Amino acid sequence: MNSTLAILAILDGISYAALVFLVSVGLSLIFGVLRVVNVAHGSLYAFGAYLAATFSLAIAPISPWLTYPALLAASIVIGVVCGGFIERFLLRPLSGQEDVLQLLITFAAFMIMDNLQRLIWGVQPIFAAEPLRLLPNIAVFGVSYTSYQVILLPGVALATLFGLRYFLRRTLSGAVILAVTEDREASTAIGIDAKRVYFVTFVIGASLAALGGALASPTTSLVPGMGADMIVLSFAVAATAGLGQIEGTALTALMIGLTRAFVIYLQPEFEVLVPYLLMVLVLLVRPFGLFGAVQVRKI
Amino acid sequence: MKFLKAAVAAGLVVAAFTGTSLAQNKPSELKIGITTFLSGPASVFGVPAKAAAEMIAEDLNKKGGIGGVPVKLSFIDEGAGGEALVSNYRRVVQDEKVDATFASISSGSCTQLVPVAEDLKVMNFMWDCGAASILETKKYRYNFRTQANGTPEMLAVLLYLLKTKPDFKTIAVVNQDYAWGRESWEIFSTALKAMKPDVQVVAELFPKFGAPDYSTEVSRLLALRPDVVLTTSWGGDLDTLVRQAGQRGLLQQSTFVLGIGESSIQRLGKDLPEGLIVGARGDHWFLHPEKKNDAAFKAFNEAFKAKTGAWPIYPVYHMAQAFKALQTAYDKAIKSNGGNWPTREQVVDATAGIEFATGFGRPITLRPEDNQGLEAQLVGVTKSVPGYDFKLLDNMMIFDPKMITNPAGVRSVEWLKTLKPDFVKMDVPTFKAQ
Numbered sequence: 099m100n101s102t103l104a105i106l107a108i109l110d111g112i113s114y115a116a117l118v119f120l121v122s123v124g125l126s127l128i129f130g131v132l133r134v135v136n137v138a139h140g141s142l143y144a145f146g147a148y149l150a151a152t153f154s155l156a157i158a159p160i161s162p163w164l165t166y167p168a169l170l171a172a173s174i175v176i177g178v179v180c181g182g183f184i185e186r187f188l189l190r191p192l193s194g195q196e197d198v199l200q201l202l203i204t205f206a207a208f209m210i211m212d213n214l215q216r217l218i219w220g221v222q223p224i225f226a227a228e229p230l231r232l233l234p235n236i237a238v239f240g241v242s243y244t245s246y247q248v249i250l251l252p253g254v255a256l257a258t259l260f261g262l263r264y265f266l267r268r269t270l271s272g273a274v275i276l277a278v279t280e281d282r283e284a285s286t287a288i289g290i291d292a293k294r295v296y297f298v299t300f301v302i303g304a305s306l307a308a309l310g311g312a313l314a315s316p317t318t319s320l321v322p323g324m325g326a327d328m329i330v331l332s333f334a335v336a337a338t339a340g341l342g343q344i345e346g347t348a349l350t351a352l353m354i355g356l357t358r359a360f361v362i363y364l365q366p367e368f369e370v371l372v373p374y375l376l377m378v379l380v381l382l383v384r385p386f387g388l389f390g391a392v393q394v395r396k397i
Numbered sequence: 398m399k400f401l402k403a404a405v406a407a408g409l410v411v412a413a414f415t416g417t418s419l420a421q422n423k424p425s426e427l428k429i430g431i432t433t434f435l436s437g438p439a440s441v442f443g444v445p446a447k448a449a450a451e452m453i454a455e456d457l458n459k460k461g462g463i464g465g466v467p468v469k470l471s472f473i474d475e476g477a478g479g480e481a482l483v484s485n486y487r488r489v490v491q492d493e494k495v496d497a498t499f500a501s502i503s504s505g506s507c508t509q510l511v512p513v514a515e516d517l518k519v520m521n522f523m524w525d526c527g528a529a530s531i532l533e534t535k536k537y538r539y540n541f542r543t544q545a546n547g548t549p550e551m552l553a554v555l556l557y558l559l560k561t562k563p564d565f566k567t568i569a570v571v572n573q574d575y576a577w578g579r580e581s582w583e584i585f586s587t588a589l590k591a592m593k594p595d596v597q598v599v600a601e602l603f604p605k606f607g608a609p610d611y612s613t614e615v616s617r618l619l620a621l622r623p624d625v626v627l628t629t630s631w632g633g634d635l636d637t638l639v640r641q642a643g644q645r646g647l648l649q650q651s652t653f654v655l656g657i658g659e660s661s662i663q664r665l666g667k668d669l670p671e672g673l674i675v676g677a678r679g680d681h682w683f684l685h686p687e688k689k690n691d692a693a694f695k696a697f698n699e700a701f702k703a704k705t706g707a708w709p710i711y712p713v714y715h716m717a718q719a720f721k722a723l724q725t726a727y728d729k730a731i732k733s734n735g736g737n738w739p740t741r742e743q744v745v746d747a748t749a750g751i752e753f754a755t756g757f758g759r760p761i762t763l764r765p766e767d768n769q770g771l772e773a774q775l776v777g778v779t780k781s782v783p784g785y786d787f788k789l790l791d792n793m794m795i796f797d798p799k800m801i802t803n804p805a806g807v808r809s810v811e812w813l814k815t816l817k818p819d820f821v822k823m824d825v826p827t828f829k830a831q
Contacts, residue, residue: 106620107613225636242646243645314609324609
């Protein structure tokens with residue numbers, strides 16, 4: 099492989115990693131704080147994508163540039179409405195009970211949302227590429243790239259990474275979330291409303307999943323079943339990084355994105371295996387993930 | 398005289414009993430079990446096909462049904478897959494006691510259900526699945542395929558490419574990583590190697606089924622600059638690939654061949670440029686050059702458009718073929734049975750070798766040696782035509798199925814290896830878009 103192809107592969111890898119990070123980080127955040135593996139995360143991604151496409155198609159005739167705020171608006175709507183509903187009415191009543199119940203209830207939510215998606219948007223693929231078309235293509239060694247994929251998506255992913263870091267480490271609300279994550283009992287004892295923290299965290303995580311879907315919507319066809327594929331991939335990324343590790347999720351997404359891109363150039367047969375092969379290898383050596391730490395279990 | 402009366406009476410009794418033994422009581426309804434995708438990505442085919450089945454059944458019943466018996470449909474969601482599909486199929490056959498089944502869209506589903514149909518002795522029409530191997534490896538009594546299989550479908554597309562772009566030197570493939578993606582490439586590449594051995598395959602890419610992103614594949618193809626890019630992908634995968642390739646100029650750089658792209662043309666709208674070669678899994682096109690002026694064809698297409706909002710695509714016509722085959726088989730069996738309602742076994746006997754015509758394409762024959770349908774293949778190239786917000790097919794060729802289907806008893810791949818470069822020179826009629 100010559101250096102030109104290597105640069106092309108790096109660009110492809112970064113673009114893919116950005117999207118994978120945006121979806122996986124929400125799952126990781128929710129697990130880090132609530133200790134819930136949210137199987138409905140893939141449905142939130144799909145709903146974000148479908149609603150963003152609906153908004154984009156509706157607003158594009160007025161002004162194509164309004165499709166960008168439409169993507170953001172769709173993410174927030176899905177995060178607040180769907181995420182809020184799942185946390186408040188499905189997860190909270192099961193608080194303190196067996197972990198497997200939370201897993202099952204989010205799986206039920208996933209199944210329901212999958213059917214709802216078909217009822218609302220039908221089964222024919224939907225495509226809303228307006229936000230992508232607005233930005234020009236750029237040429238790298240004679241190969242054309244859309245700036246949406248190689249500039250905008252990585253930019254949003256970086257902004258999300260640093261925004262989350264700043265929020266969690268430099269703001270009072272972030273400190274409260276970290277306190278609840280560290281020790282729920284102690285933080286409740288000093289007056290922190292843990293239920294509220296859980297709600298807010300879940301809504302943020304759900305909004306990030308929906309944002310991933312919304313940003314993906316201009317680049318791909320929206321089809322039934324898209325959520326199921328994404329939950330598997332984002333779980334692989336989050337597990338490889340170590341559940342709850344935000345920076346780790348970013349680095350793992352980048353690692354998976356770059357490896358996948360190089361594999362497509364060199365040995366495309368192994369493309370599908372890449373994320374899962376990496377996950378297995380990492381978990382065999384470090385069962386808590388690349389960036390996870392061994393935790394003390396209370397007995 | 399007494400003897401004569403007794404003889405006449407005895408004769409009447411014998412005749413009555415003999416007659417009863419050959420004639421079944423005409424049922425109040427003819428039940429058909431249909432497997433189709435109502436969920437998952439393949440519902441892009443399954444849902445329009447279900448709409449077509451309902452439309453055809455309604456129309457059929459208005460006209461008196463089959464042999465004077467109205468048809469009643471039961472649907473099974475293929476999306477459930479695996480054991481659930483088999484269980485549902487058994488339930489429909491054994492509990493609902495359907496008279497025939499149409500199964501399925503997916504070759505995986507067909508592979509699972511064909512032995513079950515044989516075991517349950519229920520007549521089954523493989524109405525859409527394309528794996529050639531199913532009927533090549535075993536002779537079945539109760540299973541028939543009412544359309545072509547992947548071999549003539551891919552061969553027609555390749556012949557079109559060789560006839561219209563004879564000088565290409567390099568080719569790349571981007572297919573979905575599952576049975577159809579792999580098998581269709583095996584058929585295409587085997588035939589290509591036999592008929593044009595100097596062509597170099599520069600990339601074989603099999604992205605994950607349902608992949609949302611083909612950026613890396615597109616980059617690699619842009620760097621490789623193949624003369625031709627083949628894809629037999631379908632549904633959302635094909636739409637995404639075509640759009641991502643189009644946004645980055647790949648559709649303009651290489652000649653794209655969409656092996657079964659007819660089903661995506663309307664959805665892709667203006668994103669599909671001119672000059673792409675498109676196959677249709679049969680001679681299926683809502684503006685079929687030999688049928689477009691037929692009143693019944695136009696009426697069906699317009700009724701379907703009114704019902705679903707889109708013009709029919711190939712699974713719709715495949716569904717119509719299954720109904721027509723069933724109707725033809727029953728009519729033949731009833732006639733052979735002296736006008737009486739036939740037994741199931743008599744219908745199965747009657748089905749082998751039938752020829753039927755939906756009026757939506759050329760007639761189809763069920764080859765008696767292996768129950769494989771011989772169906773013509775239409776391939777064309779995309780072209781903008783005023784009045785349509787999507788591309789139409791132009792320079793359409795319709796291939797004779799007898800020329801491009803492997804003979805019964807010979808495995809597809811083995812037959813394809815025997816093809817010679819002269820095979821391309823066969824005469825094929827060409828039709829303009831309008």
